[in-house]
Amino acid sequence: MTTKGITQLSGLRDKFKKRQWALALALVFLFALTFLIPRYGLLNEYVQLIIIYIGINIIMAVSLNMVNGYMGDFSLGHAGFMLIGAYVSSILTVWVFPRNWNPILTSAILFPIAVTAGGLAAALASLIVAFPSFKTRGDYLALVTLAFNMICVSVVQNIEAIGAGRGFMGMKKLTTMPWVFIWALIAIWVIRSFVYSNFGRGTVSIREDETAAELVGVNTRHVKVLTFVISSFFAGIGGALFAHILQFITPNTFQLQKNVDFLVMVYLGGMGSIGGSILGAVTYTVILELLREALTILGTFPIFASIPSLEVWRWVLAPLLLILLMIYRNQGIMGLREFGFLVPFRDRFGARFWLKRRELTNANSSN
Amino acid sequence: MAAIAATPSKLRGTMSFFFQQLLNALQVGSIYALVSIGYTMVYGVLTMINFAHGDVFMVSSYIAFFFSTFLLKIASQFASFLAFPITVFATIILTSFLAIIIERLAYKPLRSAPRVSAVITALSVGILLETLTLALIGPEPRQIPPLILKVGYNFQGASFSFFQILILGVSFLCMLILDFIVYRTKVGMAMRAISFDKTVVPLMGVPIDRIITVTFALGAAVAAVGGVIFGSVYSLDPYMGIRIGWWAFIAAVLGGIGNIRGAMIGGLFLGGIEVFVTAYAASSYRDFIAFAILLLFLIFKPTGILGKPQIKKV
């Protein structure tokens, strides 16, 4: 019985360890791909561009999910943080940093600094939203975030120095597949660590019942600030990467429409699930692109050629998808479930493990 | 900056200038007021932000466009001065229908669902309306043909047309009628009762579904009037609903969301902001100021100018 128990115990651990190793290897392999692909042009540049977009969208969706999914608040300001990240990082790379460094150093040292700065700026700005969130919740907070987004946009529109509404450019194409991969990985890692810590549990308890959370000793204010700051930090990162792939940003790019895209990703994938957000981001981006293709092909047929703006039908999809989701499956693909490999050992097997161990010790003491 | 420097301040100080701007403000403000009522009523009854409302307004404007162009084609069959009232009437009916359909298809299934779902759905319905209009009618800007000849008057150097006066008249009439409905009729009582207490009133035999339907219909109807006006003074395009919608919504919040008189006041107030910010500063600060006001209100006085506070229950 005892030995059996021990083997079971160690078995549990080993199985988990093995999985983690497999995951690590998979990541290394993927990472190798991310710079083999551009190096040897295994995929054409447009597909590469889409992959990079997907990476950025993953960062945005996962970080938005922290607020909308885990904390159960409704943020409509994520694009605002993205904008801040985009502009701050771009200003750094274009004006502040030396422009004629050798490209390797620029990409290896200056770019990450710029991106991080963008993230930090966004994180700082998020306090404007975090503090109101102490008092207001639900629809009203949604409005606060939205107002924040709109204000970000119109502020940029009024700063002549950075091109106002006409946009800002001159960034080098520094966002590369490996960088996006790394940042996405960092985002997922950090957010996962946060969610599966006592702060994360605090966040979720706010979603479940804020008053009760406060009344079992969770410092909801602290948790809220942390959640908003981390979430918008990665939104800023996403923005920075976005700016350095497009090499051109305008405030209007970061309007409500962009928020809606991220919302679709989050709710399509499923709230309160990192895996869900990743899934959502990938699915949504791919669907839209496939549709672009499909419509272009359709357009070649005489029947459809007559339709003035076939392209537009693509934009009908996103909202329609959301509505149907909300009505028929507002849990999204994953619901509140999570991919096993994203859940730390303690949170996945902790209880079972504890029980087994007690069993064993009892057994020992009995003989 | 050039904008401010360019016009000598003494000119902008003059009475006629101010009066003219006031007239402009009233015209824009009345449209905001008309649209914002829809937001505020729905919120009052459902505590749900009907983000799609701005786009319902847009669609109403298109309805008016097609209807009026059709009328003018067959204008010979009837006295053309009827064109305007008929258009308004038809637009009101059709738009109300649209609103009811939206409510039935998209919102009703979510009555019991978490609030967030409702908000997202509303947002999506709005965007759906935009994209559908874009796909079906196309993005070219249109304008409702002049149904009433635009006789111009001049008062103390401020010029305005008969049509403008009519606009103001019509919109204020609408507000009065609505105010009457909400504060004097049985349906209105029920509405305010529901917005006062969601749990008890249905038990007291108030047909909640019908009240909700009526609310959406009324809100849309008023917005439709705004749509006709907007479409004939300015021009229509699939995206026009966004900005108007937001501003009207801000108006609703300022007035204390759920409070109809507040919405009217808020609307006119925002009209003032739009015009006078442009007049005495630069147009590009407009949105910033409007949303800054919204933010401040949400943070410091979320119940708006005429709203009432609630107690947190444990």
Added chain:
Amino acid sequence: MKYKYLLLGVFLSACLVVSACAAPSGGTPTATTGTASPTPTAQAGVIKVGLNAELTGSIPKVGKSCKQGAELAVKEVNDAGGLEVAGQKYKIQVYVEDNEDKGDVAASVTQKLITQYGVVGVIGPNASRNAIPASEIAESAQVPLIGPWPSNPKFTIDSTTGQPKKWVFRLFYLDSDQGPANAKFVKEEFNASKVAILYAIDSDYNKGMAEFFSKAFEELGGKVVAYESYSTADKNFTSQLTKIKTANPDVVFLPNYYNEVALQLQQAHQLGINAVFMTTDASFSSELLTLGGKDVEGLYLYSTFITDAASANPVAKKFIDSYRAAYGEDPDDVASLTYDSFGLLFQAIQSAGKIDRQAVRDALATPHTYSGVTGETIFKGTGDPIKNIYWVQVKDGQFRLYLPKNYKP
């Protein structure tokens, strides 16, 4: 918990590796584009050309005309059996992409045309606000890009170095040339001393024109009495126009797109502003007439193409006729400029003698003159040509050629 440290290790090593691979893929994008993007081969005797147009968004008419102009140009060549390059006939295949009148979309669509379809050259976008970001992509991907309509100087200037771009060409005169010409016209024709300007502050074209015009006009001794701005997609200009009215100018200059100009004129008349109204070729579109109705009557503008002027030119005559036949409307400047852009590209391919981006680019960059439906276009080795300008006035619902008092051809 060892796997965790392994992951961290992955990050660190990753950062190093990135710096290694960053050079080709990040620092200088050319290396990758060179390898990744299908170099335009003329398989099956086809030449691929990309069209990047504002099919949806705020100036759809521009996109429509652009597309029609393109279709016509390509149809004519293909009906004639194709384009003859180095003694071999090639069919032309156009890939049309909608840039939604958004800068970022314009950029990614250009990227798509280049790498997905491997076009030899890209025509468009038309509005400067879309053309500029698109040109950045074309420049870094080293693909010839011809803008039929963009007139903002930044379009052909490399924003990082300030040098002229190598791969970007336009078929239009610069704002910086239009401004003075226009100011001179206003000054002399209406001997105006006071002008008022109303422009969209968030659009490169409008803002550029406003600035160049006011600068030129003040140099001519005139005075800008009102300098008002609004944001694209605004519909209510009464507040600004009221300010303009109080400033009481001789001429009101509206360097904006047709859909806005129509409204601005209506509201200006509504407010009883009686001045000469002047706009630019950005409103040279039949939509202006349909939308503006009586209110645009008497409006002055200018263009590089106007049917009753072009009719003199046999090439243009033929074009106008076939365009009318095909689409039942008069070609506007966008249509004709797009048509010429294709002509220009075809000519360049022919003189290059092979379907090769570099060769085509070189052909375009060598000083030459292209004579098409919009008259003579003189290239001096850069992307910015010299073109002729016609003054136009709206008379009884039509665009009519307007001959200035001191008109010298």
Added chain:
Amino acid sequence: MPILQIKGLTHFFGGLRAVFDFNLDLELGELIGIIGPNGAGKTTIFNLITGVYRPTKGNIIFDGVNLVGKESNWIIAHGVVRTFQNIRLFKELSVLDNVRTACYSQIKCSVVDALLHSARFHQEEERILNEAMELLSLFNLERLADEKSKNLPYGLQRRLEIVRALANHPKLLLLDEPAAGMNPSEISGLMELIQWVKEKFNLTIILIEHQMRLVMGICQRIKVLDFGETIAEGSPIEIQQNPRVIEAYLGEEEHGD
């Protein structure tokens, strides 16, 4: 010296008087009951103690500290915990996580620790896990640790709420109608449970209850509220004989229960 001293506690909702001049001296290890008809202000008192509302007037001294104006989570973390009239578990969370969440204030590690998975973080999490599991096993809930709390039967949910409250190492426990919706046999179980918890964790308990049997059964002292005012105070027997109470409260209670 009493562990909890409430002096002249008064609270108004706008014009409505919820609690008026409420006084209480609670000795360490006491179990006192507060009864009174609905709307008498019982729960309001709990809300005032735990900082949900800020009292209009009066002081709440706990362990020599005035709780008035303190954040709820601070008060909880310092040993005043409560359960709720209507169960307020985190429904979507597992039983274990409900308890771990309540350990928030117990965990001594910063965000940085959490994000970097530092050794400190792991040892803290391990500690909390074991603590939570032990606590659960004391209440025979350990085998349900991975269940979503919403799937628990009603009685167990009540029990879990008490466990969750205990996770903060409280000195003072506020029970808000723990017996609500329980059948007689469950109630007797609950009575034993409360007694046992009190001894086991040497707690001081304030109990709000409608179930006379429960209150009379276990409380040493009872306060009776009516319209926010204290109308009687004393041992169960005294209360049962007090005429004002009978007329204000027990009268209705007879056909009420």
